Amino acid sequence: MNPFESLGLKHDGRTLWVLDQAQLPDAEVWLDGSDPATMEALIQRLAVRGAPLIGVAAATCLATFAERGASARDYALACAALRAARPTAVNLMWAMDRMKDATDPVTEAQAIFEEDVRLCEGMARHGADLIQDGEGILTHCNTGGLATAGIGTALGVLRRAHEQGKRIHVYADETRPLLQGGRLTAWELRKLGIPSTLITDSMAALLLRDGKVQRVLVGSDRVAANGDFANKVGTYGLAVQARFHGVPFHPVAPFSTVDLACPNGAAIPIELRDPGEVRGYGAWRWAPEGMPAWNPAFDVTPVDLVTSLVLDQGVYSAPELKAGVLAKR
Ligand code: MRU
Numbered sequence: 129m130n131p132f133e134s135l136g137l138k139h140d141g142r143t144l145w146v147l148d149q150a151q152l153p154d155a156e157v158w159l160d161g162s163d164p165a166t167m168e169a170l171i172q173r174l175a176v177r178g179a180p181l182i183g184v185a186a187a188t189c190l191a192t193f194a195e196r197g198a199s200a201r202d203y204a205l206a207c208a209a210l211r212a213a214r215p216t217a218v219n220l221m222w223a224m225d226r227m228k229d230a231t232d233p234v235t236e237a238q239a240i241f242e243e244d245v246r247l248c249e250g251m252a253r254h255g256a257d258l259i260q261d262g263e264g265i266l267t268h269c270n271t272g273g274l275a276t277a278g279i280g281t282a283l284g285v286l287r288r289a290h291e292q293g294k295r296i297h298v299y300a301d302e303t304r305p306l307l308q309g310g311r312l313t314a315w316e317l318r319k320l321g322i323p324s325t326l327i328t329d330s331m332a333a334l335l336l337r338d339g340k341v342q343r344v345l346v347g348s349d350r351v352a353a354n355g356d357f358a359n360k361v362g363t364y365g366l367a368v369q370a371r372f373h374g375v376p377f378h379p380v381a382p383f384s385t386v387d388l389a390c391p392n393g394a395a396i397p398i399e400l401r402d403p404g405e406v407r408g409y410g411a412w413r414w415a416p417e418g419m420p421a422w423n424p425a426f427d428v429t430p431v432d433l434v435t436s437l438v439l440d441q442g443v444y445s446a447p448e449l450k451a452g453v454l455a456k457r
Pocket of ligand 1: 177178179180248268269270271272275276280281282318345348349359360361369412425
């Protein structure tokens with residue numbers, strides 16, 4: 129493969145390296161992700177995460193596997209295993225379906241990487257037009273360079289608005305239970321120099337009531353044909369709160385996140401994770417041992433709570449989404 133580098137993924141021509149997001153922000157450790165079984169485990173423990181990035185990482189891993197002489201059978205088995213590594217982010221399935229049929233896996237993986245960079249630019253361009261000077265903007269989870277091959281989805285829009293000189297202030301939800309906001313978005317915001325404040329998820333309603341937030345921007349792991357969408361658990365609650373307070377609410381996603389085979393949000397499979405992630409964090413457990421816990425990684429926001437969806441190709445309002453615009457693009 130030609131060498132490439134993004135915030136969370138790089139290839140030196142021989143080896144694929146993954147920035148271990150589980151160790152951020154305390155340590156920047158790059159792990160060898162060239163072997164498909166290793167990559168599957170890295171995706172499952174969220175060392176590499178974010179819907180677009182797991183598709184790109186799995187594709188570049190398969191290309192490296194092919195370059196190292198994998199047999200057609202081993203390649204097909206690895207492709208199927210990576211496709212099933214996480215169930216909600218449709219970008220992973222989209223990328224694996226392309227790799228499965230690719231005549232040249234290396235060229236295909238490079239195309240997937242470069243396409244994701246371009247899609248981020250498209251979302252940033254369209255999304256930044258919505259942002260007004262002086263806005264406070266609330267976001268959830270991590271949707272930046274760590275979650276994509278490019279500048280990000282929702283965070284890419286915020287980055288572009290900031291670069292355009294708009295005086296925005298970003299409020300980042302810490303994002304329980306795995307703290308993608310507190311650890312990763314906070315890390316990216318500091319690197320980018322965007323004025324920002326970290327809050328716990330439970331503070332968002334108060335912030336909205338106090339008039340500090342003029343817009344909510346989030347990413348998505350899968351957008352159904354009618355505009356319902358899945359994203360990191362807590363997104364649905366934010367959408368309800370934003371509607372109650374009359375604040376515009378926008379998911380931001382590339383077309384590779386749209387799944388026309390899902391007619392609505394009820395058809396989106398939701399990943400259930402280890403309940404231990406709710407009982408504690410890392411080595412620290414605060415709940416009584418054996419306490420039952422529920423850990424859906426994502427929730428579904430109905431299109432009725434969406435103001436508009438920012439795609440790489442343009443911005444679509446809820447009425448347009450409900451009228452089936454995604455299928456007509
Ligand atoms: O479980 P994660 O950290 O992979 O969840 C990520 C999100 O929910 C993002 O909002 C989503 O992937 C889209 S942003 C690129």
